[in-house]
Amino acid sequence: MTGAETEDDIPLGERKTVTDFCYLLDKSKQLFNGLRDLPQYGHKQWQSYFGRTFDVYTKLWKFQQQHRQVLDTRYGLKRWQIGEVASKIGQLYYHYYLRTSETSYLNEAFSFYSAIRHRSYYFQVNKENRPELVVKKLRYYARYIVVCLLLNKMDLVKVLVKELSEEIEDYTQRFNTEDQLEWNLVLQEVASFVEADPAVVLNDSNVVVISSNRLQEGSVPPLEQGMVVGQLVLADSLIIGNCNNQVKFSELTIDMFRMLQALEREPVNLATQTSKQGVLESSEKPAKREKPSQVFAVQANLQPAFHVPFCFI
Secondary structure (H helix, E strand, C coil), rough: CCCCCHHHHHHHHHHHHHHHHHHHHHHHHHHHHHHHHHHCCCCCHHHHHHHHHHHHHHHHHHHHHCCHHHHHHHCCCCCHHHHHHHHHHHHHHHHHHHHHHHHHHHHCCCCCCCCHHCCCCHHHHHHHHHHHHHHHHHHHHHHHHHHHHCCCCCCHHHHHHHHHHHHHHHHHHCCCCHHHHHHHHHHHHHHHHHCCCCCEEEEECCCEECCCCEEHHHHHCCCCCCCCCCCCCCEEEEEECCCCCCCCCCCCEEHHHHHHCCCCCCCCCCCECCCCCCCEEECCCCCCCCCCCEEEEECCCHHHCCCCCEEEE
16 A cells, blocks of 8 residues: 555455455464474374465465565565465475475475575565564574485585575674574584584495485385285384484484484475476375384483384384
């Protein structure tokens, strides 16, 4: 709304567009915040809740794409707000990966995080005198780095860490904040993590080889003689980090990082694609692949023999 323009001057259709957008935005925030109350494992009702949340965010994402001009002029939609929606969708895919161990959802999260960076959705926040917006940008970088680590995109991780370092330096210089030490610790943790990974081993010829941790098609060892396919299934795994003061980033320690990949399959090709108009579109969900669900914990006083207890059915 500009100048002396009143609400009555706005066409009814455009007013309805803004109202519908506000409803979808509020509903999406409500559902997203409700994810925190879901149990970390078990209780299958989480799937239906995630499904409802995905549906609302899908509608919100498409709605802002279809009505961008009206929302820009009548609602005052900012690019960082579009970035926030994309970031939330990326977080949904990442947490769906944590729930299912399906690595293809990491690719989905990566697609949205990558689009945020390439389209500079958060670029303008540095020009506003609002430190809370800059923190949103810093948190986005941290989440993006975690996804890239899990996808073994180490070259990109190094680029993102450099950008995050510059963003943190700018943030701490512009605002007298109390979280400067916390963000510097984030940088130290990810730098140590990158240095510690990938794991290297010596082969029979004493040549250093970078190990590939995830299961690949055709690389699964054959069953022992007498065993029948489907007779024994790894349904759940409890991955416990039992080394105190080890390298970690976010809540992921280096030993849990390596072990969880040993129980996962390599991601399939990206399911999220960019249309001819340059709009992110999410295609069908990846086909279900058998793999155990995983739960992570850190317990420094456990004996190594109990490092990775498995539950079989």
